[in-house]
Structures are given as structure tokens and as C-alpha cells.
Amino acid sequence: xxxxxxxxxxxxxxxxxxxxxxxxxxxxxxxxxxxxxxxxxxxxxxxxxxxxxxxxxxxxxxxxxxxxxxxxxxxxxxxxxxxxxxxxxxxxxxxxxxxxxxxxxxxxxxxxxxxxxxxxxxxxxxxxxxxxxxxxxxxxxxxxxxxxxxxxxxxxxxxxxxxxxxxxxxxxxxxxxxxxxxxxxxxxxxxxxxxxxxxxxxxxxxxxxxxxxxxxxxxxxxxxxxxxxxxxxxxxxxxxxxxxxxxxxxxxxxxxxxxxxxxxxxxxxxxxxxxxxxxxxxxxxxxxxxxxxxxxxxxxxxxxxxxxxxxxxxxxxxxxxxxxxxxxxxxxxxxxxxxxxxxxxxxxxxxxxxxxxxxxxxxxxxxxxxxxxxxxxxxxxxxxxxxxxxxxxxxxxxxxxxxxxxxxxxxxxxxxxxxxxxxxxxxxxxxxxxxxxxxxxxxxxxxxxxxxxx
Numbered sequence: 227x228x229x230x231x232x233x234x235x236x237x238x239x240x241x242x243x244x245x246x247x248x249x250x251x252x253x254x255x256x257x258x259x260x261x262x263x264x265x266x267x268x269x270x271x272x273x274x275x276x277x278x279x280x281x282x283x284x285x286x287x288x289x290x291x292x293x294x295x296x297x298x299x300x301x302x303x304x305x306x307x308x309x310x311x312x313x314x315x316x317x318x319x320x321x322x323x324x325x326x327x328x329x330x331x332x333x334x335x336x337x338x339x340x341x342x343x344x345x346x347x348x349x350x351x352x353x354x355x356x357x358x359x360x361x362x363x364x365x366x367x368x369x370x371x372x373x374x375x376x377x378x379x380x381x382x383x384x385x386x387x388x389x390x391x392x393x394x395x396x397x398x399x400x401x402x403x404x405x406x407x408x409x410x411x412x413x414x415x416x417x418x419x420x421x422x423x424x425x426x427x428x429x430x431x432x433x434x435x436x437x438x439x440x441x442x443x444x445x446x447x448x449x450x451x452x453x454x455x456x457x458x459x460x461x462x463x464x465x466x467x468x469x470x471x472x473x474x475x476x477x478x479x480x481x482x483x484x485x486x487x488x489x490x491x492x493x494x495x496x497x498x499x500x501x502x503x504x505x506x507x508x509x510x511x512x513x514x515x516x517x518x519x520x521x522x523x524x525x526x527x528x529x530x531x532x533x534x535x536x537x538x539x540x541x542x543x544x545x546x547x548x549x550x551x552x553x554x555x556x557x558x559x560x561x562x563x564x565x566x567x568x569x570x571x572x573x574x575x576x577x578x579x580x581x582x583x584x585x586x587x588x589x590x591x592x593x594x595x596x597x598x599x600x601x602x603x604x605x606x607x608x609x610x611x612x613x614x615x616x617x618x619x620x621x622x623x624x625x626x627x628x629x630x631x632x633x634x635x636x637x638x639x640x641x642x643x644x645x646x647x648x649x650x651x652x653x654x655x656x657x658x659x660x661x662x663x664x665x666x667x668x669x670x671x672x673x674x675x676x677x678x679x680x
Contacts, residue, residue: 228316229258230285233269239311240271252276252303256292258285258316289321293328293508300332310338320504327509330449343506346451350485351461352472355677357669358486360450360476360510362501365571366492367520369426369433369623370553370646372475375490376434378666379471387464388430388438390475391457391482394422395442399460401467402431402438410631410641413622423627426475432558432622433645439464443477448506450481457483471673481513487676488515488669495519495527495550499538511542516549516669520648523552523655525575532653549665552655553646554587555580557619561642562589567615568644569608569630571599571623584619600624609633619644 227236240250253275259265266277278295281288300308308329310322317325322338329336330345337343359372372388379386400421402408408431416423427440441460445453457474461484464472474482491514493502501507511517517539522532532550539548555570561584568581574597581592593615596608602625609630618634618641620626631641650658 227253228256228285228312229262229265230260230313230316231258231311232261233271236269236311237271240273243309248307248309251305252299254278254296254299256312256316257281257287260285285316286318286321287316289324292321293324296325296328297332300329300334304332305334307335307337310336323505324508327449327506327512330506330509331512343449346447346449346481346483348481348483348485349458350680351458351465352484353465354470354472355670355673356472356474356484356486356488357673358474358476358482358484358489358513359492360481360489360513361492362479362494362497362507362510364478366494367518367553367646367648368475368492369429370648371490371492371518371520372473373430373434373645374648374662375666375669376430376436376473378663379670380434380436382667382670384471384670385469386436386471386473387467387469388427388434388436388473388475389441389457389460389464389482390425390427390430390438390477391441391443391452391455391460391480392422392426392477393443394425395427395440395456396421396425397442397456399456399463400427400440401463402427402440404435404437406431408432410627410635413627414631414635417628417632424622424624426477429622430475432643437467437469443480446478446480449509450476450479452480452483455483471670479510481510487680488673489513490515490669491517493517493519493535493539495522495532495535497535499534502535502538503542508542511539511546514543514546515672516547516665518648518665519548519550521553522550523651525579526573527655529653529655532655547665547668549662550651550653551648551662552651552657553648555584555619556645556647557584557588557642558645559642561617561619564590564616564640565593565614566590566617566619567609567612567634567639568592568595569599569605569618569620569626570595570597570644571621572597590617590619599626599630602629605629606633615639617642621646
């Protein structure tokens with residue numbers, strides 16, 4: 227509430243809450259002194275009152291101070307719901323959503339006269355340490371980051387299992403064991419049987435070489451909740467497998483509906499910073515124990531764009547580690563000496579740079595490339611228009627199997643799947659000497675420690 231309301235109006239509002247079965251435990255006054263004697267005055271509301279610091283001039287509080295103050299209050303009072311009876315000019319829309327994000331992160335609901343936000347249900351279902359990989363949207367690089375994390379964990383002696391949900395996931399969870407053969411022939415058989423053979427869990431299995439479980443979801447809320455999913459059943463399937471780490475991969479901006487011990491947030495280097503600062507973007511950042519900025523190099527992302535994204539992260543959280551990365555295409559089979567047709571979901575602006583990297587690092591000749599892997603009709607056109615090629619090098623996404631692999635197989639070409647592997651880069655997008663373990667090792671420690679105390 228705020229001091230732009232007369233105290234008797236506030237008292238009546240508290241009584242009405244009691245009439246509806248909501249018992250006020252604390253009144254938080256955010257600013258405004260027009261209708262109260264002074265900032266910090268005794269308003270005689272019948273409940274304890276906490277005044278948050280005023281901003282520099284005007285009735286509105288400083289957004290950072292308001293969020294920090296409410297965070298401390300929520301930690302001690304632990305309410306079920308925060309009821310917002312403030313208004314402009316004390317709370318503008320951005321600050322109000324910031325407070326909603328803080329409230330949801332504390333596990334409480336946030337309600338106002340014409341809105342209500344509830345924290346997405348995330349029950350603890352895993353019987354081992356777990357890490358969620360979430361993003362601010364689609365095509366941010368979540369699957370590549372999940373794969374990199376899985377490989378790093380396995381290289382360190384862990385036995386990870388990936389549970390990946392997607393909008394093209396199976397109606398019942400599907401297990402892909404470590405020993406499964408996932409060559410183009412096997413995946414074409416999946417497509418012929420009506421499955422989405424390029425679903426993220428297949429990509430995780432192919433690129434990371436670990437057991438995966440595929441799940442589906444439908445719909446996504448402002449705070450990342452899902453409308454319908456079979457993720458709980460997928461996690462139950464994963465817990466019946468040997469292993470000591472569960473990786474939970476999100477879908478688009480949706481968050482796995484399962485409690486995680488640690489969380490990685492993936493943000494593209496060319497993202498609009500408002501996806502972090504506006505609406506419920508801060509909620510995702512509050513969940514994060516690590517932020518990975520992806521695709522942070524020209525021509526995809528300029529140094530100024532990456533700096534703006536990092537600044538947005540730092541404006542909301544000074545504590546969370548940030549890794550700035552770029553992806554490099556890595557064929558999962560030999561392409562040396564071959565004429566290659568490369569199919570990717572990466573935007574057209576980076577196609578030539580990716581082709582150059584493949585030729586330089588893997589000794590092939592990229593005779594053509596298509597960035598339209600996610601557009602079936604356009605991809606088919608690109609394939610038909612391409613010059614002769616020996617190898618189709620394709621990311622295992624979108625139409626990779628039912629369109630691209632089928633076309634290449636019919637044309638007598640070899641199909642090689644391609645991974646996108648992250649490496650750390652500096653502000654100018656140049657690779658650094660540090661490896662990704664710089665971020666993975668502390669993250670695994672956080673997951674183990676939180677699981678041990680849960």
C-alpha cells in the first residue's frame with residue numbers, strides 16, 4: 227500500500243480482506259506522503275507496519291530498494307499471498323511486476339484488483355541432485371548448454387540423465403538409453419511411426435551421449451508455468467535409472483515444472499534487455515545460479531548488444547555468475563574432404579561465418595547452406611536448389627529428419643549430425659583461454675549442497 231491513500235481507506239481495505247478469509251499479518255508502505263502525516267508515521271492499522279525507503283524525489287520508491295526490502299520482509303513473514311492495494315504514481319507497472327517477481331520467487335502469490343500471479347508449481351520429485359536449464363525464449367541455446375553440462379559432468383565422473391520437455395514431445399515419456407543407436411535410419415523410423423524425431427531429447431542423447439527421457443508440454447505462462455505436461459512422469463522414469471545427477475531442460479520460456487537444486491538461465495547476446503527487466507523477466511533471473519549469454523559474437527551480436535544484456539543482468543542481480551559464450555558447429559562424424567550441405571536454425575546473418583568455421587576446423591567444402599531448418603517448405607526448396615553434395619551436415623532440430631535427412635538419404639548422400647558447442651568469449655566475441663568448467667564446477671557444487679540440505 228502507499229501513503230497516497232488516507233489511512234482510514236487502508237484500514238477498511240484490511241477489514242475487507244479479513245471478511246474474505248485473508249488474515250493480514252503485515253502492512254508494507256512503499257511510498258507517498260500526500261495523505262499521511264509523514265514518512266514512517268503510525269497509521270494505526272491494527273497490524274505491524276513496515277515502511278520501505280523512499281526514492282530520490284517524488285512519491286515512488288526506488289525499485290531496487292523496494293525489491294530488496296520486500297525480499298527481506300518475505301523471508302521473515304513468509305506469507306501465503308501479497309495483496310497489492312497501491313497505485314500510480316507510487317508503483318508504476320515495471321516496479322509492480324518487479325515486486326511480483328520477488329514474491330513469486332519467495333513462493334507466495336501476488337494479487338491486485340484486476341490481476342493475480344501464482345508461483346508455478348515445482349514439486350520436489352527428484353531423488354538426486356538436479357539442475358534446470360531454462361531460457362528467455364525459443365532458440366536461445368538451451369539444448370546446446372544442456373549437452374555441454376552433461377558432457378562436463380560425465381567427464382568429471384558423474385552419471386547424468388537428461389529430462390527434456392518440448393512442444394513436440396511424446397504423449398508418454400520416452401526413454402533413450404545410453405546404448406541406443408540414433409543414426410539417421412533409426413530416426414527416420416521414429417518419424418515414419420509418427421514421432422518427432424528431432425525432439426530435444428533425441429538431440430541431447432545424440433550430442434551428449436547420456437541417457438535421456440523425453441516429455442511434452444503445452445502452453446507457457448508469464449512466469450514460465452506450463453499448462454499441461456507429462457514431465458512428472460518423465461522424472462519418475464528417470465529416477466528408476468542409475469545415475470547421480472538430473473538435468474531438467476526447459477522449453478522456450480517455459481520452466482520445467484519440477485523443483486531443481488540449481489538453475490542455469492540461457493540468454494542470447496542479441497536479446498532485447500527488456501526480456502530480463504520487464505514483465506516477469508526478473509523472476510527467471512532470481513531463479514538463476516548461473517547465467518549463460520550465448521551467441522555473443524559478431525555478426526549475430528555486437529559488443530554493444532552483449533554489454534546491454536550483461537548490464538541488464540547486473541541491474542537486477544550482482545551475485546549471479548555470468549558466462550559469455552559463442553557456439554561453434556562440431557560435426558559428430560567425419561566430414562573431412564567432403565562436399566557439405568549445411569542445414570541450421572541459425573539466422574542467415576551468421577551462415578557464412580559458420581560455413582567458414584566448418585571449412586577451417588574440419589577440412590570440408592561447404593557447397594551450400596540453409597538457415598531455414600525450422601521452415602519445412604523453405605528447407606525443401608533449399609535442398610532441391612543445392613549443388614551436388616556428399617554429406618548433409620544438419621543440426622538435430624525442427625525438420626532435420628523428416629525433411630532434410632530423408633532428402634539426403636534419397637539422394638544417396640551421407641547424413642552427419644552437427645552439435646553446437648559453447649566456448650567462452652570476451653567482450654569483442656573473441657575466444658578466451660578459459661574453459662566452460664569455470665562455470666560448471668561451482669554449479670554442480672551448488673546442486674549437490676542444496677540437495678543434501680533439502
